[in-house]
Amino acid sequence: MLRGFVHPTCWTLLCLLLIPGMVSSCPDFCRCYGTLVQCLEPNTIFSISIFGEVENITELVIENQKDLMSLTRDDMRNFRELKNLTISSTGLELISEDAFEMNPRMTHINISSNALTSLSWRTFLHLPLQELILTGNPFHCTCDVRWIQLMRENDWADLGNQSLSCWADSVEIMLEDLYISQCDLPQVSIVRQNLTVLEGANLTIMCNVAGQPTPTVRWVVPETESYTEIEQTNTSEVEIALHLFNISPGFNKRNITCRSENIVGPREEHVQINVLFPATVVSLEEAIPQHHYCFPYTVDGNPKPEMRWQFNGRNLEMNSYIFTKTVEESENATSIHGCLYLNKPTHVNNGNYTILVWNMLGSASETVYSKFMDNPFSFNPEEPIPVSLSPEGGGNSTFVNTVETVEEHTFGVSVAVGLAVFACLFILVMLILLNKCGRHSKFGINRAAVLAQEDDLAMSLHFMNFGSSPLTSAEGKLDGTKPNFIENPQYFCDACVQHIKRRDILPKWELGEGAFGKVYLAECYNLTPDNEKALVAVKALKEATENARQDFQREAELLTVLQHEHIVKFYGVCTDGEPLIMVFEYMKHGDLNRFLRSHGPDAKILDNGNGQTYGQLNLTQMLQIATQIASGMVYLASLHFVHRDLATRNCLVGTNLVVKIGDFGMSRDIYSTDYYRVGGRTMLPIRWMPPESILYRKFTTESDIWSFGVVLWEIFTYGKQPWYQLSNTEAIECITQGRELERPRTCPNEIYSIMQGCWQREPQQRLNIKEIHKKLQALVKAPPVYLDILE
Numbered sequence: 001m002l003r004g005f006v007h008p009t010c011w012t013l014l015c016l017l018l019i020p021g022m023v024s025s026c027p028d029f030c031r032c033y034g035t036l037v038q039c040l041e042p043n044t045i046f047s048i049s050i051f052g053e054v055e056n057i058t059e060l061v062i063e064n065q066k067d068l069m070s071l072t073r074d075d076m077r078n079f080r081e082l083k084n085l086t087i088s089s090t091g092l093e094l095i096s097e098d099a100f101e102m103n104p105r106m107t108h109i110n111i112s113s114n115a116l117t118s119l120s121w122r123t124f125l126h127l128p129l130q131e132l133i134l135t136g137n138p139f140h141c142t143c144d145v146r147w148i149q150l151m152r153e154n155d156w157a158d159l160g161n162q163s164l165s166c167w168a169d170s171v172e173i174m175l176e177d178l179y180i181s182q183c184d185l186p187q188v189s190i191v192r193q194n195l196t197v198l199e200g201a202n203l204t205i206m207c208n209v210a211g212q213p214t215p216t217v218r219w220v221v222p223e224t225e226s227y228t229e230i231e232q233t234n235t236s237e238v239e240i241a242l243h244l245f246n247i248s249p250g251f252n253k254r255n256i257t258c259r260s261e262n263i264v265g266p267r268e269e270h271v272q273i274n275v276l277f278p279a280t281v282v283s284l285e286e287a288i289p290q291h292h293y294c295f296p297y298t299v300d301g302n303p304k305p306e307m308r309w310q311f312n313g314r315n316l317e318m319n320s321y322i323f324t325k326t327v328e329e330s331e332n333a334t335s336i337h338g339c340l341y342l343n344k345p346t347h348v349n350n351g352n353y354t355i356l357v358w359n360m361l362g363s364a365s366e367t368v369y370s371k372f373m374d375n376p377f378s379f380n381p382e383e384p385i386p387v388s389l390s391p392e393g394g395g396n397s398t399f400v401n402t403v404e405t406v407e408e409h410t411f412g413v414s415v416a417v418g419l420a421v422f423a424c425l426f427i428l429v430m431l432i433l434l435n436k437c438g439r440h441s442k443f444g445i446n447r448a449a450v451l452a453q454e455d456d457l458a459m460s461l462h463f464m465n466f467g468s469s470p471l472t473s474a475e476g477k478l479d480g481t482k483p484n485f486i487e488n489p490q491y492f493c494d495a496c497v498q499h500i501k502r503r504d505i506l507p508k509w510e511l512g513e514g515a516f517g518k519v520y521l522a523e524c525y526n527l528t529p530d531n532e533k534a535l536v537a538v539k540a541l542k543e544a545t546e547n548a549r550q551d552f553q554r555e556a557e558l559l560t561v562l563q564h565e566h567i568v569k570f571y572g573v574c575t576d577g578e579p580l581i582m583v584f585e586y587m588k589h590g591d592l593n594r595f596l597r598s599h600g601p602d603a604k605i606l607d608n609g610n611g612q613t614y615g616q617l618n619l620t621q622m623l624q625i626a627t628q629i630a631s632g633m634v635y636l637a638s639l640h641f642v643h644r645d646l647a648t649r650n651c652l653v654g655t656n657l658v659v660k661i662g663d664f665g666m667s668r669d670i671y672s673t674d675y676y677r678v679g680g681r682t683m684l685p686i687r688w689m690p691p692e693s694i695l696y697r698k699f700t701t702e703s704d705i706w707s708f709g710v711v712l713w714e715i716f717t718y719g720k721q722p723w724y725q726l727s728n729t730e731a732i733e734c735i736t737q738g739r740e741l742e743r744p745r746t747c748p749n750e751i752y753s754i755m756q757g758c759w760q761r762e763p764q765q766r767l768n769i770k771e772i773h774k775k776l777q778a779l780v781k782a783p784p785v786y787l788d789i790l791e
């Protein structure tokens with residue numbers, strides 16, 4: 001019957017709508033339109049099994065077929081995708097109980113006006129039915145139709161809206177008027193008993209059923225990876241027993257079901273057994289870098305285990321830098337997955353981490369070793385430091401060694417310090433610098449020789465960014481600024497850079513590491529005439545190739561020009577011997593992002609050792625932070641600098657809540673999740689970027705304004721990552737589609753409207769930084785009244 005045949009009437013337009021693949025399997029007397037098959041021509045079909053490969057059909061309509069008498073699983077087995085089935089005005093008398101076993105997607109069934117005298121609930125109850133039309137069938141008024149009565153009461157599958165009847169001795173009775181005696185759902189009950197048992201115990205559970213017509217009953221036991229032995233016995237017709245031997249913990253939180261059914265329908269009852277077993281550590285793995293480092297662990301036990309951690313054999317105190325969090329408690333098992341989080345660990349956190357768990361039945365422990373960073377010093381940092389920085393050491397000083405031995409990817413770091421490096425904006429810096437130097441001849445412009453060919457420049461870009469310019473050198477060329485730069489080599493003025501003697505610098509402690517090298521806290525002597533020694537942050541460069549030296553020199557000259565109270569102060573360089581060092585102001589509280597996160601709502605009051613404590617930041621403090629950053633940005637904008645990577649991670653916090661723009665150049669290493677890597681070295685801070693920067697890599701003063709809006713948002717969310725709930729690609733989609741970050745809970749409307757002013761899609765429509773600074777200054781003086789926003 002199945003032939004590659006096009007119906008004769010198909011020489012119409014409709015034919016053109018046929019999906020080519022379907023034509024070959026469309027029976028002669030049916031019409032196939034894509035996924036719809038219609039067989040309306042009277043009395044041409046006596047079995048649906050005529051259809052062959054029709055797997056993609058979702059709708060089947062068969063009407064006026066008096067020879068079609070039955071419908072079985074075999075008939076339907078090819079229609080796996082079927083959703084809608086209409087069989088109407090046919091001779092259909094029988095639909096088998098398993099007819100739709102192979103059609104689990106059916107939602108609409110119309111079997112009206114056939115010759116059905118009975119129908120079983122088993123045919124339908126497993127389907128996601130929204131509509132089941134049964135009208136116009138000569139059902140017999142027996143217990144067989146009782147389920148239809150019951151389901152109508154629940155308006156299941158829209159049965160409640162149909163006018164349905166049955167026939168008893170040629171009398172038609174409406175279903176709602178029909179009473180059938182001795183015909184109801186079975187009763188099921190599980191005999192109550194103590195279901196709390198120890199692992200390995202034996203347990204017997206009894207289930208009783210009753211009902212007319214007589215129901216069948218069976219136990220449905222969950223599949224567990226368990227060594228439990230299971231036996232079912234029928235002790236009588238109405239009672240069955242489930243015997244469990246040597247019960248395993250896998251039964252916890254799983255349903256054990258006693259299922260009974262008769263012609264009227266199914267009914268079930270379930271219990272859960274509570275299997276007690278000792279606490280165990282299922283797994284403990286080495287720390288993996290996420291936003292924080294995470295030691296993933298899985299523990300199990302019933303009752304729920306208690307937990308404690310040790311570090312190198314001593315108790316590990318939990319605080320806002322080291323804490324545990326349950327990641328997932330499963331619905332159907334007792335095991336608990338979690339993380340021990342470490343916020344920016346350093347080498348002092350290297351060591352053995354031990355998890356200890358216990359409950360009333362037993363205890364367990366597991367240890368894992370983790371190393372976050374090499375110790376840069378081979379001595380105790382609290383003791384006097386036997387470091388010689390003098391170049392006379394044959395270029396082989398301790399300091400150099402420590403710098404060079406650490407090759408590991410590092411993550412980083414620790415507390416407080418600061419220094420400024422304007423990575424991305426440096427090309428523009430050059431321009432300005434030139435102008436300045438050009439006007440002020442005291443800088444001794446003489447640098448033509450320093451400037452190299454394009455290759456060097458590209459290199460220098462990378463170097464200034466400490467390994468990761470947002471723009472690749474190729475893109476930098478497109479910028480149009482670079483040629484300018486090359487044409488104006490006289491920008492560099494060696495004379496402006498202060499030189500500091502190596503013997504005056506005494507490194508104390510590693511603060512972190514980036515692609516460029518390392519940052520140390522150090523003491524510096526004779527820095528200023530009135531101060532014998534001062535704490536500074538020094539950046540030691542890893543490589544000292546000739547190119548790197550030139551870049552270093554140029555960067556130092558640029559940094560020297562940037563002098564503002566809200567830009568981290570650059571003191572000078574140390575170039576006698578290796579490594580090359582830059583000396584910056586030390587900013588005690590480290591980067592602003594970390595500072596915000598540790599002063600959020602759940603921050604304990606941390607004593608930073610100096611008696612200076614901030615609890616949760618209040619509105620005025622947040623406004624002060626924002627105002628200071630705005631002030632630094634006003635300065636940069638006045639020099640026509642484009643920062644390109646303004647974010648709280650690139651600002652530093654000193655004493656008395658002084659905030660300055662500037663960073664270690666390490667944020668791309670520490671905050672790598674804040675960047676989106678495109679191609680090898682280019683990392684873009686897309687969550688801070690406006691649509692035009694994302695789409696066209698256009699960076700302007702206006703794009704810095706957008707980022708400033710995001711910085712405000714960061715401040716008022718205590719350092720949340722913008723779009724933290726989204727992946728990079730999703731964030732890009734949201735930003736380019738024009739969605740805005742939501743108003744932070746603690747943010748008054750006045751401030752949110754500034755953010756929105758920064759996030760205008762059209763760059764020209766954004767607020768300008770001077771206005772923003774003024775507004776913020778006004779707000780600091782008269783903070784908006786806000787009611788219960790801050791809890």
Ligand SMILES: *[C@@H]1O[C@H](CO)[C@@H](O)[C@H](O)[C@H]1NC(C)=O
Binds near residue numbers: 021022053056
């Ligand atoms: C069913 O659909 C799939 C993909 O939608 C297609 O690859 C396949 O060829 C179709 N089968 C038939 C018989 O049309």
Ligand SMILES: *[C@@H]1O[C@H](CO)[C@@H](O)[C@H](O)[C@H]1NC(C)=O
Binds near residue numbers: 083084
């Ligand atoms: C099935 O029928 C319902 C109701 O008539 C209709 O809304 C739906 O679009 C149909 N679905 C398909 C796949 O034909």
Ligand SMILES: *[C@@H]1O[C@H](CO)[C@@H](O)[C@H](O)[C@H]1NC(C)=O
Binds near residue numbers: 063086088110112
């Ligand atoms: C069921 O199918 C028949 C025949 O196609 C049609 O006349 C009737 O309207 C359908 N019923 C519903 C509720 O869709």
Ligand SMILES: *[C@@H]1O[C@H](CO)[C@@H](O)[C@H](O)[C@H]1NC(C)=O
Binds near residue numbers: 158161
């Ligand atoms: C079923 O009946 C109710 C009330 O009689 C009505 O609100 C509802 O729209 C009906 N549903 C359909 C699908 O006809």
Ligand SMILES: *[C@@H]1O[C@H](CO)[C@@H](O)[C@H](O)[C@H]1NC(C)=O
Binds near residue numbers: 196
């Ligand atoms: C149930 O059994 C457990 C262990 O056999 C026992 O600890 C618990 O007290 C019992 N509970 C009740 C309510 O009898």
Ligand SMILES: *[C@@H]1O[C@H](CO)[C@@H](O)[C@H](O)[C@H]1NC(C)=O
Binds near residue numbers: 200201202245246
């Ligand atoms: C559980 O039953 C098995 C087999 O009947 C028996 O060998 C074992 O001792 C029983 N265990 C307990 C804890 O009663």
Ligand SMILES: *[C@@H]1O[C@H](CO)[C@@H](O)[C@H](O)[C@H]1NC(C)=O
Binds near residue numbers: 216238239
């Ligand atoms: C008893 O056990 C048999 C198989 O062992 C099963 O077919 C039957 O449904 C069970 N229950 C009753 C109530 O007979």
Ligand SMILES: *[C@@H]1O[C@H](CO)[C@@H](O)[C@H](O)[C@H]1NC(C)=O
Binds near residue numbers: 253254255270331332
């Ligand atoms: C156990 O049964 C209840 C009620 O039917 C259901 O809500 C729950 O999801 C089931 N639990 C599991 C683990 O299957």
Ligand SMILES: *[C@@H]1O[C@H](CO)[C@@H](O)[C@H](O)[C@H]1NC(C)=O
Binds near residue numbers: 312313
């Ligand atoms: C960590 O554990 C290993 C193996 O038990 C041991 O050799 C090492 O000394 C431990 N390290 C520390 C710092 O306790």
Ligand SMILES: *[C@@H]1O[C@H](CO)[C@@H](O)[C@H](O)[C@H]1NC(C)=O
Binds near residue numbers: 331332333
């Ligand atoms: C427990 O439930 C999860 C989903 O909640 C499922 O993926 C897992 O397979 C279930 N485990 C068991 C043993 O049934």
Ligand SMILES: *[C@@H]1O[C@H](CO)[C@@H](O)[C@H](O)[C@H]1NC(C)=O
Binds near residue numbers: 393394396401
């Ligand atoms: C330099 O350090 C290396 C490695 O520590 C050592 O092998 C070498 O002898 C040192 N050279 C001098 C001149 O100290």
